[in-house]
Amino acid sequence: LTMPTSWADLAKPEYKGEIIMPNPASSGTGYLQVTSLLLMGGIKEGKEDGWNYLKQLDKNIVEYTNSGSAPAKLASTGEVAIGISFGYRVAKQMSDGYPVKMVFPEEGAGYELEANCLLKGAKNPEAAKMFLDWAITENAMKAYSKYKMMVTREGIVSEATLPLPKAEDVKLAKMDFDWSAANKTELMEKWNALFVAKTTPL
Template sequence: MHLGMRWALGGLTALMLSSTAMAESITVYTAYEEDEAAAFLEEAKKALPDVDVNLLRLSTGDLAARIIAEKANPQHDVLWGFAVTSMVNPQILEGLEAYKPEGLDAIPARFRDPDGKWFAVTGYMAALCVNNERLKDKGLKMPTSWADLTDPSFKGEVVMPNPASSGTGYIQIDSLLQMMGEEKGWAFLDKLDKNVAQYIKSGSRPCNAASAGEYTVGASFGLRAVKNIEEGYPITLVVPSEGAGNELEANGLVAASKNKDAAKRFLDWTVSKEAANAYFSWKAIVTVPGGTMPERFTKAGLPEDVSQVLFPVDFKAAAEDRTRIIQTWQEKYER
C-alpha cells in the first residue's frame, strides 16, 4: 500500500502542517505497519516541528524491490524500520552512507552495522502461544522449548507459520538451523514436522488458532501473544529456552540524499529516549536504552530485558541462505 503522507495519517495532517511553510522536507521509506508509523511520526513531530516528512510505506519485499529498481536514482533520504535481512542485500546496502547519530553508542554493537551503514532500533521475536485449557484437557505438559514440541504427545497439536510466506516463519526455521548447525537442524525439523498439524501463511494466525482452542501450540511472535492475552484468551506466552529467533528493523541514511541535514536530524531522533518510549507501545524488541517496557508486556510473560533471550542471529547469513533454505523446507515439509 502506498501512503504518501506528511508526518501522520488522516486528520492529523492539517493540524501538524499548519506552521511548516519553511520546513525542510525529507522522504522516508519504511516497512513499519501504517498504524505503527503514524504513532511514531506523531512523536517525532514534537521534537522536529520544522522537518516535513513524506512517507512511503510498503511491505518489506515490495519496498526492497522498489529500492533496487530506483538505485540509479534514489527517491528517498532515509530508510526506516526495514528488516535487517533485507538491509544487508548488497544492492540496498551500497546505496547507504555511514552515519552515527548522537547517542548511537548506547545501542549494543550487535544491533549495529560494523561499517556504520545501518542501526536497528526495533524488532520482533519468535514466541509460542500455548492454550492453557486445551493443554489441560489433553493432559499435556507446558512446553518450555522447541525440543519439548517434538515429544509424541504433541502430535497434531502444533501449528507454525510457513517460512516461504511469513517473515516470522523464516526467522523461526533459520534460527533453529543456525543454533544447531544445518545437519542437526534439519534432523530436528524432521522430528518437529511429525507433530505439526499445518503450516499457515501468516506469522500471527498460528497464535490466533491456538488462542481459539483449535490447537494447543501456535508458533508465532511475542507481541501477537501479548495482544491475545490482553484480549482475554486463555494462553501462555512461552519464549523457547533455546533462544528466540528474531528479526531487527533498521534505519539508514541514503548516500544520494540531497537533504542530509534534515535526514540526519530525523535519524538522531530515532535513537532518542522519546523514540524508545514510542516504540515500546508496539514492539517487543527495542534496542534504544532509556525507554520503559509497558507493564502489560511483562505481565503477559515477556522478560524485561528481551536481549537476554534473543538468539544472536547472523542476519547476513540468514539473507544469503534464504532462497536455499526455503526451497529445502518446501521440498521436505510444505503441504
C-alpha cells in the same frame, strides 16, 4: 497435554496434530524460527541436526500458516493447542484476555533486530534524514516505549503493559543475519521440497 518448555518437547509424539507454525517462505517470523533452529543445529558446520529436528517436528504440525501472527491467534481461540509465533503477538492475545500462555524454548529463541536506515539512492534523502533524526529523539523514544519493551535511548523506561518477560530471562539463539539472508533461496528450496504439503495455499 503437558505444557512444553523446549523445542525438544514439541517433537514428542504426544503433540502430534496439535501444533501450527508459520511458513518460512511467506512469513518473516517463520523464516526466523527455521533459521534459528538450523543454526542451533550446526548447519554452518555442515551438520544436519537442524533439518533432522524440523523433520521430527513436522510429524506434529497440522499446518504451516502464511503469517507469523496466525499461530498465536489460532492457539488463543482454541483452534489448535500450540501455535509457534512471536512474543509480541502472544503477549497481545494474553493482554486481550485470551486463555493462552507464552513459552520461550529452553534451548533458545530466535530474534530479530529492528532498525531505521537511509537506503542508497533514495528519492528523498533529505526527508529520510529528517525522519531518522526524529526517530532517535526523546519524544520518538517515548512513543516507542508505549509499545516496545526495550528502547535504545538512556533514561526512557518502557511503559508497555504487555505481559512479556524481561529480556535477560529469555535465552536467545545465536543468530547470523548475514548468513540467513545470503542462504535464503537455497534454504527455502530445501524447506519447500520437504514440507510444502502442509502449507496454507497463498
